[in-house]
Amino acid sequence: MAPPREEMPVDVLFVGAGPASLAGAYHLLNLIEKHNERAAAGEGKEIPPLEIAVLEKAKAVGLHTLSGAVMDPRGLAELMPDFVEQGFPAECQVSSEDVLFLTEKGHHKFPITPPPLQNHGNWIVSLAKVVRWLAEKVEEKGAFVATELGGREILYDGDRVSGVRCSDKGIDKEGNPKGNFQPGPDLTARITVFGEGVRGSLTKELVKKHGLDLGKEPQVYATGVKETWKLAPGKFPKGHVVHTMGWPLDAKTYGGSWAYGGEEGVLSLGFVTGLDYRHPETSPHNMLQRFKEHPLVAGWLEGAEILSYGAKAVPVGGWWSRPRPWAPGALILGDSGANLNAMRLKGIHLAIKTGMLAAETIYEGLVKEDLGDAQLATFESKIDASWVKDELWKVRNFHQAMAGGLYSGMLRTGFQVAFGGADPFGGSRVAAHAGHTQMKKLSELSGSERHRPKAHTDNVKIFDRLTNVFQSGTMHEEDQPVHLLVADTDICRTKCATEYGNPCQYFCPAAVYEMHDGDLHINASNCVHCKTCDIMDPYQIIT
Structure with a gap:
């Protein structure tokens, strides 16, 4: 007989141990602590001790976080003014930077760094180290950070979110209980805060159930594929930042x-x-490998040793593509709420700030003893009144401009910067298109563009995907349920093969999807949890 499913009641549940959730938990505990100090001095009523939990599906905080970022410290400085003194685990501050336009064999340096790409004074960090540090601070404040607990489904009381049911453990790949079977607990909460990252499965469910994307533009994404390297001495300065555009992308593909x-x-x-690329053989992994073949980059990597690999999707649709950030019993933070500045390619500071605003919303509700819809709706108004909107509003049409191609996009973006984000051809709000709808069918490609150039793999500097997956440290039990589901594999062997040539073979940066004799084979244990397949499948049948 299976053991009963445990119910674990908490007051506030944060789903996902990323910077948004951890900042929210930390700030909420700070607000309550200061409130109770005032209450002890006779100012108001004390808030009783609360159970605040942060749920993380990985074995440890940071394992599913793509490291390597340049972080704007604005949000963290508001959250924790003495963050440096508290041991902030930064690599270093940015001291110099270049923006380059690449051709196949050469490059051209921009005479000045465009203001949105200026990073002087920002911090180069390992985001995995940052979230581990934040998790320690949150636990010191009294919250509980629970690892190896992935949310499987949202719990409801009527239409109101009442918590999260966690995934069962001890299930084989056929879905049958093994000897160590343990039902996932139900974590019930007065308020549930979703900060599970880009395209989170629970957030998707919540957005769909409550129509939180009604009246919004479709969300658009990009996939970042990353390697970290240990360089030979003198190859690349500490504190130096380089961004490039151009080769190996064609002029119609954003990136x-x-x-x-x-x-x-x-x-x-x-x-x-x-x-939102056009060519069905486009491979984010191949783009990085070809980029490393450029003479400039190859020079940096002479004598270098690879340390790690990873991939992650980011939301780049901008202000008009953000879902409503609240539902009955729930708030949505960070990348889950599409709070990312695509022009700067920065979202950590925005994630932290949205976490803080969520904490303030919850704190005010606790003081008033009211966490109903009207109170939760103030989260949206707080965002609108904050620098989160100020920053995102100025770039609200950026990706829509770039979707038309690099050269026209640069021209339109220049106008947008001059006119506070308004577009010269679309006005204040430019329509967006879901990325998977932009993929061309094979029949629409001319013979000369039928196949994409591929990197020359040597598995020393230029890697195939399986080698990179090994370098990612990805670990899944082979005998566990497949977490990637294809609703109708007949489409894969028939319609998709004919119309698009099975683009899942290319867009996945971890070689999860392979076609063998016309049949789809899923290597689920390779998955690096980037969400690219869920986003870019032309039929939207992968979940």
Whole structure:
């Protein structure tokens, strides 16, 4: 007989241990602590001790976080003014930077760094280290950070979110209980805060159930594929940042690269590919490998040793594509709420700030003893009144401009910067299109553009996907349920093969999807949890 499902009641449940949730939990505990100090001095009523939990599906906080970022410290400085003194685990501050336009064999340096790409004074960080540090601070404040607990479904009381049911453990790949079977607990909460990252499965469910995207533009994404390298001495300066555009992308595909020089000769090297590309053989992984074949980048990597690999999707649709950030019993933060500045390619500071605003919303509700819809709706108004909107409003049409191509996009973006985000051709709000709808069918490609150039793999500097997956440290039990589901595999062997040539073979940066004799084979244990397949499948049948 299976053991009973445990119910674990808490007051506030944060789903996902990323910067948004951790900042929210930390700020909420701070607000309550200061409130109770005032109450002890006779100012108001004390808030009784609360159970605040942060749910993380990985075995440890930070394992599912793509490291290597240049972080704007604005949000963290508001959350924790003495963050440096508290041991903030930064690599270094940015001291120099270049923006380059690449051709196949050469490059052209921009005479000045465009203001949105200026990073002087920002911090080069390992985001995995940052969230681990934040988790420690949250636990010191009294919250509970629960790892190895992935949310499987949302719990409801009527239409109101009442918590999350966690995934069962001890299930084989056929879905049958094994000897160590343990039902996932039900974590019930007065308020549930979703900060599970981009395209989170629970957030998707919540948005759909409550129509939180009604009246919004479709969300658009990009996938960043990243490697970290230990460089030979003198190859790339510490504190130096390089961003590139141009080659190996064609002029119609959105994207570009980054290179960040950290401590002890460690280089974060990555490539972002817009997930609204036209060619069905476009591969974000291949873009990074081809980028490394460029003479400039190859020079950086002479004598280098790879340390790690990873991939992650980011929301780049902008202000008009953000879902409503609240529902009955729930708030949505960070990348889950599409709070990312696509022009700057920065979202950590916005995630932290949305976490803080969520904490303030919850705190006010606790003081008033009211966490009903009217109170939760103030979260949206708080965002609107904050610098989150100020920043995102100025770039609200950026990706829509770039979706038309690099050269026209640069021209339109220049106008947008001059006119506070308004577009010269679309006005204040430019329509967006879901990325998967932009993929061309094979019949629409001319013979000369039928196949995409591929990198020359040597598995020393230029890697195939399986080698990179090994370098990612990804670990899944082979005998566990497949977490990637294809609703109708007949479409894969028939319609998709004919119309698009099975693009899942290309867009996945971890070689999860392979076609064998016309049949789809899913290597679920390779998955690096980037969400690209869920986003870019032309039939939207992968979940």
